[in-house]
Amino acid sequence: MEQEAARREVAYVARRLYAMRLTTTSGGNVSCRLDDGGFAITPSGTDKARIRAADVVLLALDGSSRTAGARPSSEFLMHLRIYARCRAVNAVVHAHPPCASAFACADTPIRRDLLAETYALLDEPVTAPYALTTTGELADAVAACAARSSCILMRSHGATTTGATLLQAFDRMELLEAAASITLIAARLEGARALTPDQRGQIDVLVGRPPAGC
DSSP, X not given: OOHHHHHHHXXXXXXXXXXXXXXXXXXXXXXXXXXXXXXXXXXXTOOTTTOOGGGOEEEOTTSOBSSTTOOBOXXXXXXXXXXXHOTTOOEEEEEOXXXXXXXXXXXXXXXXXXXXXXXXXXXXXXXXXOOOTTSHHHHHHHHHHHTTOSEEEETTTEEEEEESSHHHHHHHHHHHHHHHHHHHHHTTSTTOOOOOHHHHHHHHHHHTOOOTTO
16 A cells, blocks of 8 residues: 555544444554555554544664654564565454453353354454463464464454455454354354354355355
């Protein structure tokens, strides 16, 4: 994406995450890949409800800043490692959605198979082991998971989703939180039913996903 368009979109998605209570003012970060090989990312210490395009920081893939006087998110290394490892990823959204984050603290899986939409549009979430925020250890753990799934639960931390576009990465975060909420509610209801194997197979064909076991 072109630099100024990327800055506008990153700021918009950050504001939208906060407005939808998918993250806190101080939590989470958003980025997208630039046409020239770098990426645009939310800054450190900026109110996500009021972030502007001019606040968004431009980084090279070696981590050096192209935006004088601005500090990128303290978790920029996680984004950098994902982009370096996953060539098809063009956008990264990290947030602290309450229900999905609760699952990141537990061993109970989020169920994709309760609703057709979440099964169709979400990868199976994978969980990255706990590591201290901002560290290379965390960045490497999440990047390794990003090579396996676009939906990553970060143990005792939050969630990260990736996409070919910022809209796709944001949509996956919203769907992940919805799937987590539905999993919790359905567990309390009598007669809650998951999609059958045949129904899942039909969806796999519809979205072009390889059948299970391949």
